[in-house]
Amino acid sequence: MPEITVVKVESVADDGGQPGRMVHIERPKDWAACPDCRVISTTVRQRRTTRPRDLPYGPEPLAVRWHKRQFACAEQRCARKAFTESTAEIPPRARVTGRLCRAVARQAASGRSIAAVGRECGLGWPLVHRHFAVHADALLIEPEPPRVRGIDETRRGRPQWIKNEATGRWARTELFETNFGDLSGTGGLLSQAAGRTSKAVVDWLNTRGHAWKSQVRIVAIDPAACYRTAIRQALPHAVIVVDHFHLVALAGKALTAVRQRITREQRGRRGRATDPEWANRRLLLACAREQAPRSVISHRLHRFLSWCADSGLSELLTLAETIDAWWPETLAFITNARTEETNRLIKDAARVAFDFHNLHNQRRRVRVACTHHTINVPAA
Numbered sequence: 177m178p179e180i181t182v183v184k185v186e187s188v189a190d191d192g193g194q195p196g197r198m199v200h201i202e203r204p205k206d207w208a209a210c211p212d213c214r215v216i217s218t219t220v221r222q223r224r225t226t227r228p229r230d231l232p233y234g235p236e237p238l239a240v241r242w243h244k245r246q247f248a249c250a251e252q253r254c255a256r257k258a259f260t261e262s263t264a265e266i267p268p269r270a271r272v273t274g275r276l277c278r279a280v281a282r283q284a285a286s287g288r289s290i291a292a293v294g295r296e297c298g299l300g301w302p303l304v305h306r307h308f309a310v311h312a313d314a315l316l317i318e319p320e321p322p323r324v325r326g327i328d329e330t331r332r333g334r335p336q337w338i339k340n341e342a343t344g345r346w347a348r349t350e351l352f353e354t355n356f357g358d359l360s361g362t363g364g365l366l367s368q369a370a371g372r373t374s375k376a377v378v379d380w381l382n383t384r385g386h387a388w389k390s391q392v393r394i395v396a397i398d399p400a401a402c403y404r405t406a407i408r409q410a411l412p413h414a415v416i417v418v419d420h421f422h423l424v425a426l427a428g429k430a431l432t433a434v435r436q437r438i439t440r441e442q443r444g445r446r447g448r449a450t451d452p453e454w455a456n457r458r459l460l461l462a463c464a465r466e467q468a469p470r471s472v473i474s475h476r477l478h479r480f481l482s483w484c485a486d487s488g489l490s491e492l493l494t495l496a497e498t499i500d501a502w503w504p505e506t507l508a509f510i511t512n513a514r515t516e517e518t519n520r521l522i523k524d525a526a527r528v529a530f531d532f533h534n535l536h537n538q539r540r541r542v543r544v545a546c547t548h549h550t551i552n553v554p555a556a
């Protein structure tokens with residue numbers, strides 16, 4: 177550590193008899209400059225020992241004892257009568273060394289939970305979080321406007337009900353976050369906004385300004401009508417695309433609904449593992465991905481929609497209507513793989529960040545998890 181020398185290292189045992197080491201450190205200079213008047217003093221008034229926490233080193237626990245001096249200020253016109261020496265790595269009143277702060281911030285930013293990092297280094301949750309927040313805010317600079325953007329949602333935790341004391345009514349807290357991602361560049365996840373509404377999306381986009389919005393060419397969304405409405409309103413020039421995966425998932429759900437309803441109607445009970453339609457349900461849900469020319473796709477779509485319509489099954493009619501309603505966007509789909517990847521990262525980050533009750537904190541954490549791979553992290 178700069179400006180510090182090790183005086184001696186002792187072998188010690190803690191209360192439980194576990195071996196450890198105690199490192200005694202000092203500042204070797206016999207003078208220090210007053211922080212107020214910058215006048216140098218060599219007059220030591222008293223000595224104190226502090227216990228700053230430092231990085232772990234080796235298998236045994238390590239304790240630091242800093243033998244500090246308090247100097248008298250020699251400048252007569254200085255209001256300060258005394259000051260205690262400090263260094264850049266161990267500033268005044270710091271209980272943790274700078275290098276330990278940076279190490280915990282990096283660990284938390286790499287996706288580990290704040291609580292786990294704190295336990296390992298013997299630091300409290302608020303302290304680790306404060307250093308993580310400083311580190312994260314430095315990384316999360318306002319992104320460039322992306323050419324291709326993605327919008328989707330992530331559900332946060334379990335539903336919570338909060339009572340409004342004034343009206344006595346219970347309200348469900350917002351569960352969904354809308355995520356704005358950059359699919360073309362290296363921005364990763366750009367931002368998040370509370371709620372799953374057109375207004376949340378329109379407001380966020382309008383805040384970015386006209387020049388920013390005009391550069392967005394393609395927007396990838398989940399098949400949610402509110403997102404489509406918002407994009408058409410705020411980015412009328414942009415092409416909306418929807419991953420065909422969503423329509424395949426809807427078809428799977430419709431098939432399950434038909435199977436369950438027919439089983440109830442014909443057998444008068446729920447499906448059992450021995451029923452052939454239950455045993456083969458995975459076969460029914462299987463769907464192969466293949467690259468087909470546009471004319472073949474269009475022909476198959478027409479055949480599929482007609483087949484649904486002719487089946488007379490209400491579940492398949494609903495499915496056909498939904499697919500029809502989202503077909504232009506699905507056909508325009510280029511690749512939504514990266515938003516899905518981002519979405520998965522968000523879910524991972526939300527899991528380890530379960531100890532976050534503050535929405536701003538959670539968003540910061542999620543954005544770091546989704547962005548830090550593509551941004552140069554400054555060295556410690």
Ligand SMILES: [Zn+2]
Binds near residue numbers: 215249
């Ligand atoms: Zn002074």
